[in-house]
Amino acid sequence: MKTTKILYWVFNGLFAFVMFGSAIPDVLSSPDAVKGIHNVLGYPLYFVPFIGVAKMLGAVVILIPGFPRLKEWAYAGLTFDLIAATYSLYSIPHPEAPWYFMLLFLALAACAYIFYHKKLALTKQA
Secondary structure, eight states, rough: OOHHHHHHHHHHHHHHHHHHHHHHHHHOOOOHHHIIIITOOOOOTHHHHHHHHHHHHHHHHHHHSHHHHHHHHHHHHHHHHHHHHHHHHHHOOOOOGGGGGGGHHHHHHHHHHHHHHHHHHHHHHH
């Protein structure tokens, strides 16, 4: 039980850190974020701060206790964001941003979600 809780916090903490960290430049519409999302991938400018706020909210929700339905939505939204980013990078090959690097973040999301459900199962048994 203790190992599951430790792995839950490790994976979810890392996942939230990655998603929150990647959201900050988007929210601030930093030149690098605009270059990557708007100029390279072709998404509209208004999408940059929107996706940043959505990622921030999702990262916060997966860390706060309780709210299981909201957590499911947060995991889904963050995973959809990663899948969309991976597919976008795959569709428009860019030498500075290889798409296969995104698979690490998708694996991190999967581990965070799996251990969230393992922790839930342990909590229901106790």
